[in-house]
Amino acid sequence: MVSQQTAEGFLRIITENKGLIYKVAHLYCSNDEDRKDLCQEIIYQLWRSFQRYDEQYKLSTWMYKIALNVAISFYRKGQRHARAQPLTADLLQLVPDKEPDGTEQQIRLLRQYINTLHELDRALMILYLEEKSHKEIADILGLTTTNVATRIGRVKEKLKQKFANTNN
């Protein structure tokens, strides 16, 4: 039986990190309905794993591992994984800006470009943009720090190139 304290602790962590879940789901799923399922699946898997969470590990490392693993598996399956008891309402809702500005457009482009990357490079890029250290990225992905540094350089070049091509 899960204690009230554990359940509340989990709710607090999810509330504090809702952006992480939204960003990962958005970068692996472009369809609205599928994304709703993916968000649910990520939170559900976080909840299942939370009861075994070892506090000696960094919370963000644990969260990214689960969110990225669930998102990559979901993406690779290429179809909806309907939960046994699907929930129809939106878990995460974004209030759209009344007047989208130039930054909004650039953010959309950046997301669009990251979406075209290979699923593993996409994970690497999210972590890089989230300003995670090479050590933490290596811990999350299971690579060496040298490999992380090299790959980040390559993927960054690809993104810069895409932006340059758009503006030419």
Added chain:
Amino acid sequence: MVMDEIELKNLWQAYDQKLEKSLSLNLHIIQELQKQKASSALRPLKAYNLLMVGLGIIWISILCFLVSHAFTYQKIFFAVSVGAIILFNVFAIIIYIYHIVLIRQVDNSDTVIGAQKKLATLQASTIKTVRILFLQTPFYGTFFYSPAMLASTGVVGWLVIISITGLLVGISIWLYRNIDYKNMHKKWFKRLFSGWEWNGVIKARTFLDEIAEFERM
């Protein structure tokens, strides 16, 4: 415009701030999710392996029953052929059980490469079982022989027996050696392995190659 590193990060930060400001979380749904019974995205794969174990056990039980009534000199070919088929099927069951154990070990809190490699290996290894199972084919062509039948067979009969058995042995060895991912783009391979399960297996193999490439610098 050329985006530099700082601009990329600034853009991402702006995205982060926007989410912080306008993203709302439905806590009621999370509470509902917390009450749901355990289920896993790997359930279909686990169910498939469990089904194969179940069918395999039924098939082996039938074959064992038949063999137990065939311990006579006249049924020696039947006993030996079915015995060999039983061994191949026991091997397959062991592999399916091993898959179930692997599925239980898949952990989303593992590193991304670690968990994804386990998942892809699990899917891709199905093909290894199949290529070994093809080796049992010749025994399906020998179980109906009997010493009395062979003693009364003429030259033509022997030629037919040797040709059919030789052909089955040849085909099964050829399949064993050629059912490999390096041949997955070939027509015969695609025809032999079309279907939902195989598409997943081939994709998994491709993903394993991509992971290996990702791990290399």
